[in-house]
Amino acid sequence: QQSELNSFLWTIKRDPPSYFFGTIHVPYTRVWDFIPENSKKAFQQSHIVYFELDLTDPYTISALTSCQLLPQGKNLQDVLPQDIYCRLKRHLEYVKLMMPSWMTPDQRGKGLYADYLFNAIAGNWERKRPVWVMLMVNSLTEADIKSRGVPVLDLYLAQEAERLRKQTGAVEKVEEQCHPLNGLNFSQV
Secondary structure (H helix, E strand, O other), rough: HHHHHHOEEEEOOOOOOEEEEEEOOOHHHHHHHHHHHHHHHHHHOOEEEEOOOOOOHHHHHHHHHHHOOOOOOHHEEEEEEEEHHHHHHHHHHHHHHHHHHOOOOOHHHHHOOHHHHHHHHHHHHHHEOHHHHHHHHOOOOOHHHHOOOOHHHHHHHHHHHHOOOOOOEEOHHHHHHHHHHHHHOOOOO
């Protein structure tokens, strides 16, 4: 029953009440039907919504992209062992070859092309730090490709908040997410 689901919603008792809702970075369509009504109602009734990051801000997206890059003049081939680099390159060639068959008719109907989608996800991969390449590779699956074009839950809620003219903000800066990941050494990655 919808009413019995764990809502991942916490109430901060004050007047008016505040709510804290835990989200997950997956296409919202995978989880939306499982979000209980009390969480959806709290969102609808809110006037101000804060997210982990402001995914609607072009600066946030640009800063996320920049933080993933290796220092100037360095390429992934310079930092990865040769055998891993070659396996990665072969895998990305395989993904690029398979991507047209992984896309849905709906995606093609919206004008998404496999080459465009591959470049949007994996473009400039040779300049990225290993941890970001690992995250990228983990998202290059058939299931993830089929859901591309559907916003992740955080972005969907941010877009809804904007559409409903709610005041929005972010609790973290890009650097607070990037620096810990970029600080991992190669064996940790």
